[in-house]
Amino acid sequence: VLIIYLNGVYLPYDQARIHPEDRGFLLADGIYEVIRFYGGRPFLQVEHLDRLQRSADAVRLPLPSRDLFSRVIDELLTTNDLLSDDGTIYIQVTRGAYTPRTHWFPAGETEPTLLIIARKSAPMDPALREAGVSAVTLPDNRWDRCDIKSIGLLPNVLAKQAAIDAGAYEAVFVRDGRVTEGSSTNIFGVLNGVIRTHPADNRILCGITRNHALRLAAAQGFEIREEALTREETFRCSELFLTSTTSEVLPITALDGRPVGTGRPGPMTQKLYEAFQDSIAENGAANPAD
Amino acid sequence: VLIIYLNGVYLPYDQARIHPEDRGFLLADGIYEVIRFYGGRPFLQVEHLDRLQRSADAVRLPLPSRDLFSRVIDELLTTNDLLSDDGTIYIQVTRGAYTPRTHWFPAGETEPTLLIIARKSAPMDPALREAGVSAVTLPDNRWDRCDIKSIGLLPNVLAKQAAIDAGAYEAVFVRDGRVTEGSSTNIFGVLNGVIRTHPADNRILCGITRNHALRLAAAQGFEIREEALTREETFRCSELFLTSTTSEVLPITALDGRPVGTGRPGPMTQKLYEAFQDSIAENGAANPAD
Numbered sequence: 001v002l003i004i005y006l007n008g009v010y011l012p013y014d015q016a017r018i019h020p021e022d023r024g025f026l027l028a029d030g031i032y033e034v035i036r037f038y039g040g041r042p043f044l045q046v047e048h049l050d051r052l053q054r055s056a057d058a059v060r061l062p063l064p065s066r067d068l069f070s071r072v073i074d075e076l077l078t079t080n081d082l083l084s085d086d087g088t089i090y091i092q093v094t095r096g097a098y099t100p101r102t103h104w105f106p107a108g109e110t111e112p113t114l115l116i117i118a119r120k121s122a123p124m125d126p127a128l129r130e131a132g133v134s135a136v137t138l139p140d141n142r143w144d145r146c147d148i149k150s151i152g153l154l155p156n157v158l159a160k161q162a163a164i165d166a167g168a169y170e171a172v173f174v175r176d177g178r179v180t181e182g183s184s185t186n187i188f189g190v191l192n193g194v195i196r197t198h199p200a201d202n203r204i205l206c207g208i209t210r211n212h213a214l215r216l217a218a219a220q221g222f223e224i225r226e227e228a229l230t231r232e233e234t235f236r237c238s239e240l241f242l243t244s245t246t247s248e249v250l251p252i253t254a255l256d257g258r259p260v261g262t263g264r265p266g267p268m269t270q271k272l273y274e275a276f277q278d279s280i281a282e283n284g285a286a287n288p289a290d
Numbered sequence: 291v292l293i294i295y296l297n298g299v300y301l302p303y304d305q306a307r308i309h310p311e312d313r314g315f316l317l318a319d320g321i322y323e324v325i326r327f328y329g330g331r332p333f334l335q336v337e338h339l340d341r342l343q344r345s346a347d348a349v350r351l352p353l354p355s356r357d358l359f360s361r362v363i364d365e366l367l368t369t370n371d372l373l374s375d376d377g378t379i380y381i382q383v384t385r386g387a388y389t390p391r392t393h394w395f396p397a398g399e400t401e402p403t404l405l406i407i408a409r410k411s412a413p414m415d416p417a418l419r420e421a422g423v424s425a426v427t428l429p430d431n432r433w434d435r436c437d438i439k440s441i442g443l444l445p446n447v448l449a450k451q452a453a454i455d456a457g458a459y460e461a462v463f464v465r466d467g468r469v470t471e472g473s474s475t476n477i478f479g480v481l482n483g484v485i486r487t488h489p490a491d492n493r494i495l496c497g498i499t500r501n502h503a504l505r506l507a508a509a510q511g512f513e514i515r516e517e518a519l520t521r522e523e524t525f526r527c528s529e530l531f532l533t534s535t536t537s538e539v540l541p542i543t544a545l546d547g548r549p550v551g552t553g554r555p556g557p558m559t560q561k562l563y564e565a566f567q568d569s570i571a572e573n574g575a576a577n578p579a580d
Binding site for chain 2: 006013016017018019020021022023024025026027028029032059060090092094099100101102103104105115117119139141142143144145150151152153154155156157158160161164183184
């Protein structure tokens, strides 16, 4: 049985309960992170916890100590016997349960609700990775603070479902003619040999995997420009790919029903994926527990 | 002890629990309504339930029957001995608890989470109503579907708190130089004798009280134009007021630190407020239980 962490207590998944008047449930007044672990070792955990802090600061939500997060994550991986597994650690913090419901912050010191779940995840279907995935473009109708990793994900939910309904894997948001990001991924294109992606401003969530991919691309000697692609430019790209904590580096081989480049995963995407896998292996080797 | 309704069960408030992996908690994948009751009688309930249906349709969420809502509301008002009281009925519907968390909709038939709470509310401080309230303008940074009454309210929460921090009662959103609405209210101004308010498009939530106020204004013979005020125009308005289910019709007498008109509630706002109170009295008289 999966043991999870909720507000200071370790308990079986099925016994976890929150009050419906939690501000996370009533008002989407909360933030979250998803951290990947490989072979039981969290990947880029410091970067994820740094971003959680930035989100918390942006919505003025007090966080527990960094040390608490590390201890709970270690405990969940150990208790649930995940030390040789791959999976995800889900962290959510909300402004807690208060009555009555108000839009303004509760008076006095906030007692946030803190949920942490570590679970095994099935590996991605290799056929999907080999063939690449398809995506569809949709108008980006989200708010102006996409840089905050808030739980207010209804627009992303609706976009992802619209993509699924269209037989695609991901929805690619377009604002003012420019590609911002996917419903839960960052989007990259290779145009005239240069890797392009939207700059890390208020229009996108600055992905931890995005930044890692940019570092790996630089190490490969690839030319990079953090400048948004127009929708038209995406159709002239020789390669498109997406990055995310769970999808890693994944080729997009069809956009809006048209093949990208040759319609097969491109060489730069493949190189980046391999470099990504190498960096996972290094993460294992670098662990002092080895 | 307050009895509330949650997923088919009536239970004491403190015993109500949902699973943290409810999509309402994880993804803001849900909608809500707040209905006022006066003297134990729901006010404009049909209009509120109609809007709930529109929100549900927009996010593709199946709703229980209209009849269920009516029966639960009646039961909660009776059980909690609220039949002579004023208060609010809070309704929330989410896409339910599913594991694992996905952005896309759960497969198969959805079992929504349904929460209904009826509770007494304290009457508004008469001094506040007599003096009017102050408001501050803020950039409208919300998504493009403000017509959906979704629980994704973080932008509204942050705006309301910013208003409170500035010593004001409400935040007034401005997009492209035009007033859209308040953080949880609709905004009206009287310019050259004409009542102006933002049209009911995707940029605002079409308030039930907004529409009621427009009907009452028409019955008073007031001239009305559903055309957004620019921020500059608001400073030339002789009167400003807000409407909401809980605030009813409330004068705004200062905006961004400047007095509105004479700095006192205006005559048209006062007339509308009185007509509003009359319509509440009629709601009571029209009830077949009388």
